Amino acid sequence: MKKVSIITCSIILGSVFLFTSCSTDENQTVTTFDNLVKSDEFNSVSAEVPDSNMWNFDIGNGAEQGIPGWGNNELQYYTDRPENVIVEDGMLKITAIQESFMGSGYTSARLQTKDKFEKKYGRFEARIKLPWSQGLWPAFWMLGQNSDDVIWPQCGEIDIMENRGQEPTIINGSAHGPGYSAGEAVTKAYELTGDRFDTGFHVFGIEWGENYINYYVDDVLYNQITPDDVSGEWVFDQPFYIILNVAVGGNYVGSPNENSVFPQTMYVDYVRIYE
Amino acid sequence: MKNIKIYNSKVLFLLSFIMLALVGCERDLSDDAVPATFSTIGDIFTDNFVAMGTDFYLPFADSKLDAFSVDDEEGFESSASYRVDVPNADNPNGNYAGAILRVDGAGRDLSGYDALTFYAKASQGVNLGEVGFGLDFLENKYQVTASNLSIGTNWTKYTIPIPDASLLSEERGVFWYSTGTQNTGGSGYTVWFDEMKFEKLGTVAQPRPKILNGQDQFLETFNGSVLPIGGLTQTFNLASGLDQVVAAAPGYFQFTSSNTSVATVNDLGVVTVVGPSATDPDTGEFIPTVITATLDGVVAEGSLSLVSLGPFTEAPVPTQSPENVISLFSDAYTNVPVDYYNGFFNGDGQTTQGGAPPTNVGGGEVINYTNLNFVGIGTFLNVQPIDATQMTHLHVDINVQEAIDSGDFIRLQLLNGVQTSNEISGSRTIPGTELAQNEWRSFDIPLGEFSGLSTRDALGLLFFISDSTISNIYVDNIYYYKEVVDPSPNVDDSAATQVELPIGFESSLTYNFVGFEGADTAVESNPDQSGINPTATVMRSTKTVGAQFFAGTALELDAQVDFSTSQKFRMKVWSPKSGIPIKVRFENAGNTVGIELDSNTTTMNEWEELEWDFSDLNTSASFVRVVVFFEFIPGTPGDGSTYYFDDLKILE
Incomplete structure (x- = not known):
């Protein structure tokens, strides 16, 4: 049972097409979380590996977890090799490489904080410069801590930021739960004007409290999701853990094409959690 | 007129700028200088x-x-x-x-x-x-x-x-x-x-400049080579997520040479090879000089690695007199217009690079064909095809840039009437044994050796074909010329005891001959005892109306032809037509062995001496018959023209 639930809850970041209305913005709850409780500034000068007190690696192509392609027909094989994930220059760098490796055509990395850092409510933000190119799928997101015990999307999923590499000016913020997941998730796109997400760092975050999740990019609050917006049970009242990854291909983004450029790196300046 | 006006206004602007600067000298240093700005x-x-x-x-x-x-x-x-x-x-x-x-x-x-x-x-x-x-x-x-x-x-x-x-x-x-x-x-x-x-969109990003279309090219060359770097592009990713590629002028790039004592590169991306490459003392191999570029600080994909072999030995200077030359490619002559020096028939499997344009080495132009399998020089699309009826030879100088193996060759092919219903072609193969690595070899090939090329009044293509046996050659001095034969002395065979070369038809011997397939032949008085042939008696060959194109005259010899010291056959001819081929054939008794060559008349209604050079053919057989065909052009029947010939001989 436990294993089955792991498998199912790992099917994440499903394709999203729904765009919610902005009507709740006028009445949204804005709360200030400014007490820093946890952060990784990726400033270590001695160790080039991510802090093992905070981060776990997901390894492989999902087959070992029973979901080859990580549930989304993704093409990459995740490793913990320094080619794919390294802490240097004050940043975490996750690099997607086009190479034949363990039967996959691409390698990349996926880090998560399950059992090491999980938290209910607060402000979760990261400062990131995104990779680019058709078929790249970088994300900063969270899953409920009971993801091992219940079937996804019962555990809940909060996508603070996900991006299609072929849409360099657009990111999406989403919430998945029972009755509103994958293509039916509650989601909203945010588009930069006169700028793009792969040429400089931007802060992606949520303010999450009882009965609301506010999504923001830099200083722009662009969406709020409340129980009124979801068509099923509100499952965002338990601790969640954080995930950072760069996927390649898959249902959400489509495959790389002949114009795609590799390698591609997602640069994470910091991850900070306030309450 | 407009341009002049524009330049004037520019000059005026510069003057006002200078005056501003002069005035500026009187200001305090702390004053902010305002640079000239444009709209x-x-x-x-x-x-x-x-x-x-x-x-x-x-x-x-x-x-x-x-x-x-x-x-x-x-x-x-x-x-x-x-x-x-x-x-x-x-x-x-x-x-x-x-x-x-x-x-x-x-x-x-x-x-x-x-x-x-x-x-x-x-x-x-x-x-x-x-x-x-x-x-x-x-x-x-x-x-x-x-x-x-x-x-x-x-x-x-x-x-x-x-x-x-x-x-x-x-x-x-x-x-x-x-x-x-x-x-x-x-x-x-x-x-x-x-x-x-x-x-200012703010979304034009991810610059990826390229030179040489992003390729890393390698080239062996010589001092004095001038090589423009092409394939200059810049690629950006747009807000749409799609790339836009543009061709960018050299002015956007900053070019660099890794060793300016071997090669320099200017602001226009033109490389000049100035010195020989050094060799690695350990491996003995040349150390390449690498030409690279950046655009706005971003390293461009693509490079040119070159090795200079040192001074370039130019091809021998041609000696033919210009009035006897039709030149396709030579610094020594005025070249006729060509469509191209490389037709890039890539759809037909051509791999050959180079020739477009010819390279400039050491002040002289030369063609360097690389990856050669075949390549054509065209004169049929937008230029006048070449009328080489008056020409006797094709000259070409070839310098092979690689080791020559057994079986290597370069075949020259000429096409007449390209893309017409009368298109014909003829080939002549140069075996590898006549070529040399890193040395010029000069070839003077009688046009008569291009078997099958019965007319050459509209030459449209000259092919160099190696079938990849030889892939890198320099070619220079490609021209047709008329070999002017100094007339040899008239033959006086009045005392001859048998019919053998030389023959002047002046003896009382019985000449055993026949006109065939519509040719009418007789030994007659010389109708035109002037010019180079004042002798009394000659042989006539009339190609009667409707005669086969291969109608001719066969003359039996009492002694076999002696090719032992010379293979050049000479004969005086009189033709009412200039520029027509005369085929001469030698046969053994049973006609089981025969050799033949064409030579074209260059004048009409007067005697001229022509040469048939059999040096490249096997002359070892016992040839006892000489056959002469006038206007041997497949499909062209006799028209009643009367020809004369005399003074048949092997040149001493």
């Missing part, structure tokens, strides 16, 4: 032209000059647009539309923008030939070209990125285009442009 207006055409001045529309000279108009009805969210009516391919006033829009006045400072943008639509879906900016008909220093933009029938916005805007502080060429009907089967169409402007 930062980005708009070119919105609902009308913006700040372009008066004389800003400059069409290409051979385009349809009036293809442009301002449309007062169509427009993107407006009722005005820049309209281009591309003419049909057969329009006598020009078969394409092309123009530059150049600011009439001082240039603009475009350094604050990152792209030229415009909306466009067309009367039918088309690929717009070329569009861009930076073309000013002056230096064209910062020219940018986007090729084959797909234009649909609805207004769509297009973005042409600026490779490095910081360089465009004073740009007058703000827009240009050139488009024809190559992709529409010759049918004209209309393109509308609107909202033409430079913009």
Whole structure:
């Protein structure tokens, strides 16, 4: 049972097409979380590996977890090799490489904080410069801590930021739960004007409290999701853990094409959690 | 006149700037100097032209000059647009539309923008030939070209990125285009442009410059080589997530040579090889000099690694007199126009590179064919085919740049009447044993050795064919020439005891001969005892009306031909036609072995001496018959012409 639930809850970041209305913005709850409780500034000068007190690696192509392609027909094989994930220059760098490796055509990395850092409510933000190119799928997101015990999307999923590499000016913020997941998730796109997400760092975050999740990019609050917006049970009242990854291909983004450029790196300046 | 005016205003501007500077000398150092600035207006055409001045529309000279108009009805969210009516391919006033829009006045400072943008639509879906900016008909220093933009029938916005805007502080060429009907089967169409402007989009990103189209090329060359670096592009990723590639002028790039004592490279990306490459003391191999480039600080993909082998030995200087030469490629002569020195028949499997254009080595031009399998020099598309009927030889100098293996060869092939119903060809193979590595070999090949080439009044292609046995050659001094034969003494065989060469038909012996297939032959009095042949008696051969093209005269010899000291056969001929082939054939008694060659007449109605050089043929058989065919051209029957010949001999 436990294993089955792991498998199912790992099917994440499903394709999203729904765009919610902005009507709740006028009445949204804005709360200030400014007490820093946890952060990784990726400033270590001695160790080039991510802090093992905070981060776990997901390894492989999902087959070992029973979901080859990580549930989304993704093409990459995740490793913990320094080619794919390294802490240097004050940043975490996750690099997607086009190479034949363990039967996959691409390698990349996926880090998560399950059992090491999980938290209910607060402000979760990261400062990131995104990779680019058709078929790249970088994300900063969270899953409920009971993801091992219940079937996804019962555990809940909060996508603070996900991006299609072929849409360099657009990111999406989403919430998945029972009755509103994958293509039916509650989601909203945010588009930069006169700028793009792969040429400089931007802060992606949520303010999450009882009965609301506010999504923001830099200083722009662009969406709020409340129980009124979801068509099923509100499952965002338990601790969640954080995930950072760069996927390649898959249902959400489509495959790389002949114009795609590799390698591609997602640069994470910091991850900070306030309450 | 317009240009002069423009230059004047520029001079005036410079003068005022200098005066400002002079005045500035009297100011305190703490005063802020204000640098000269230019208009930062980005708009070119919105609902009308913006700040372009008066004389800003400059069409290409051979385009349809009036293809442009301002449309007062169509427009993107407006009722005005820049309209281009591309003419049909057969329009006598020009078969394409092309123009530059150049600011009439001082240039603009475009350094604050990152792209030229415009909306466009067309009367039918088309690929717009070329569009861009930076073309000013002056230096064209910062020219940018986007090729084959797909234009649909609805207004769509297009973005042409600026490779490095910081360089465009004073740009007058703000827009240009050139488009024809190559992709529409010759049918004209209309393109509308609107909202033409430079913009700071902020989303033009991920620059990926390239030189040599991103390839890492390797080249062995010599001191004095001049090599332009081509394939210069800049690629950006746009907000749409799609890439836009533009061709970028050399002015956007900063070129670097890894060793300027071997090769230098100038601002235009032209490499000049100035010295020999050193060798690695450990491996003995040459150390390549690498030419690379950056664009706005980004390293361009692609490079040229070259090795200079040192001084280039030029091909021997030709000695033929210019009036006897038709030259395709030689610094020694005035060359006839050619379509190309490499036709790039890639669709037919050609791999050969080079020749377009010829390279310049040590001050002289030479053709370097690389990856050779076959390559053609064309003279049939847009130039006059070559009439070589008066010519006797093809000359070519070849320098092979690699080891020559057994079985290697270069076959020369000539085509006459290319792409006509009368197309014919003839080939002559140069075996590898006659070539040498890194040395020039000169070839003077009698045109008669191109078997099958019965006419040569419209030579359209000269092929070099190696079937990849030899892949890298230098070629120089490609020309046809007329070998002027110094007449040899007349033959006096009046005392001969048997019929054998030399033969002057002056003896009382019985000559055993026959005219065949419609040729009528007799030994007769010389009808024209003038010029080089005053002797009394000659042989006549009349090619009667309707005679076979292979009609001729056979003369039996009482002694076999002695080719032991010379293989050059000479004969005096008298022909009413100039430029026709005369075939001479030697046969053994049973005609089981025969050798034959053509030589063309070069005059008419007078005696001339021609030479048939059998040096390249096997002359070892016992030849006891000589056969002469006049105007041996397949498909050309006899027309009643009467020919004479005399003084048959092997040249001493």
